[in-house]
Amino acid sequence: MQLAIKTPVIAVLAALTASACSLGPSGMPPAMPSPAHYGALPQPDQTVAAGGTAQHFVVGAPPVPQWWRLYRSEALDALVEEGLRNNPTLAATQRSLNSAQEDLRAQIGASTLPSIDAGGQVERTRSPVAPGVGPSIQRYNVFVGQLQAQYNFDLFGAVRDGNKASAARVDVQAYEVEAAHRALVANIVGTTINAAALDRQIALTERLVTAAADTARDDGQRQMLGAVSHSKVLASARQAAALAATLPPLRQQRASTVHALAVLLGRTPDAAPAVPDLESLSLPERLPVAVPAQLLRSRPDIQAAEAAVRATAFDVGQATAQLFPNLSLTASMGRAGFSWPALLSGAGGIWAIGASLSQPIFHGGALLAHRRATKEAYEAALLHYKSTVLSAFENVADSLAALQNDAQMLASTDSEASSAHELFDETTSRYRLGSLPISAVQSSEQQFLTAQLDAVRAQSKRLCDTAALFQAMGELPPEPATSASRR
Template identity: 70%
Template structure:
């Protein structure tokens, strides 16, 4: 059985030697479909006009590096820049990447260049001698100094593949850092928009509470005078208390969001930043929509999955190369002797040179199992790449659909708010003339305030979804950003 196994090993090794490409896959990512448009339906060239803005979808545009500046808010720019500069999470990711890069440099240097070491030895020794012949023991000193060198020839690429795999994994960490940086910026912008919207909602809700309380007090007075039923007075009181109960959750949401924003920026929650007013933010009127082929080169998560495919392909090559012989050379030279004069004389010269050849014969099937495992890992990396690309397409499709629907929703809430405002103005005028009771004015104002709340929610959602689309587009990396890992 051992003879048959050895024959199998040699046959496979010979076949692989004759076909260099069999050492491992190329590492190129699989070809993905290039859809004509991202969603189930073709995205429109622009949205409907809402809040005075019809967002244009610039098909084929490249990703925007510092997209948050398109909101034209110095305050938002300052929040993002501080977060990118001070976030401990981002800094930790950067340090991890730096450590991986240094380890890669060390691995490449130690595996591709000869190793040279210096050794020195000083020894005092005692040796027994044959009894009855001469002294009973011999004491002597020994001095030696040597330079030793070692080098392993990478005939079949085991070292090259291993270094390529390590370089690709460093690239994975580099792209993950870029993804973390962009996610941090998106989180800061989204949280700032959320806080600004909550500020507006709290102000409107406080006015709602005040109006509802006035209505409840007036209805209580009318009940006391006998012009209103007790049930109607209690209903007004219930409405006022229900509206008042909605304020604490809004304030809690704001507190949570502000604390989260402070931590994102590397601050403690008690040192939360000042958030800009919602009116100071300008909705970007042009948003880029990269074609799918560009999206594959701009999304950090896709690039990380691509690098993982490269690493897995190199691992297959390294596992295959382990089946082939390994040749190492060792050499040393120096001086030695039993005394300093001998050490320094011509008789003290020492040198050695040797070569070692190793060929795996039988390892209990471990080498073949490792190669099969690396192939399975490569297949899994390819499938993960496909899944990442499909998720990215879905991400963009969802963001585009959201912006289109957000604009329609905002346009509808704006029209509702305008109608409610007109009704409120008319009701207030008639109340001042005495043709309507004040409770009618309060009810009309409540409807107007509720319509404004709907417009604030729709407008802030549109701004947040715009940031999500910018995030989904990624950013084309610079050529020097990552280590080349492909063979």
């Protein structure tokens, strides 16, 4: 007879537990378009050749985890490794993730397993009794020792969905740590390239200032001989002063850049590292271009947005489950008595077992409002996911277009610098033969140095935009440790 009563109850509980899976949305990210190419125009297979190198776009190639090594600079590798090891901001994000993971373990253990507590009590009591019945004052001892257990049955999945929502939010933090890791590497590489380019620009500008000062001095001497006008002298002096005025901003920019690099490495600004020479940095020739479906899995920002969708979906399930009954079971056992012998005797045993069932009836509309709020948050997470994916597509499209334009710009500036160099050599040769004055040599030298400055800027921009493309491609990381957030 007891079996006939218990079997339907077990079946009902099993059905209720299984039905809990349908209380919230699926948590799957929305389908996104898969464009044939990222930009408004199809990207070519390679850029134009510039600086002796044409970069090739390898569509469908997997992302490169340690892409900075493709610059083939041991000094750059050492800076990146030092930053990953010592940057305090990255370490703080990792510690925050560790804390969140431990909190999640504590939450799962406290909510899914029975709680068992041991308690003991020793008490000396003095209490009055009724008048005329025995002594007026009664004193006695109470000794109690017991174990108490409690377990809440997760009939509709409220606890389960709450734990999975927390796990998904820990996944979000894990992907944010990965994004911070990649951003730090890109910042170190970009800052190092900028510092190296500034070193080269300062050296060229110093030569340019010296050449302009020599021209101004020579024009002053030629005016004394009546060979040039006073306006020519003033123009030369103005140009020399204008070029000299460009040096302090460059030096300040260089100082700020190396100070920022030192902080990225976890150093104080006074311990700024040495910067490799710009010419020692090789330009990566083969660049992976992930197809859109692959990009959705390789970008940590997209992965974080997807985890946020899962978290809000589980929030909806939890809020829905809270509208249904809650069942809990409590039990205790132990011994009690008014003396130690009584406590230890057979008559000292105590126990209790009970169950409670509660059904929300009226909470002022709070539960329904909370459920509507979670559904709105879920819809917002879906839209945020779409926005993140579109921004990622835009980021890749801009990076690809930038590299194509960088190559064309560098090719033009290199051609200009080559022509200016050839003109400078020819002018110098003709000056030595006596067919041209020194002013022609000085003018051609300034034109050559200016063209070199433009080439250095174009070269550094190409190197930096290459790093930006590697960062935009992301990486295929292992699944976060909190993969329990998946259904």
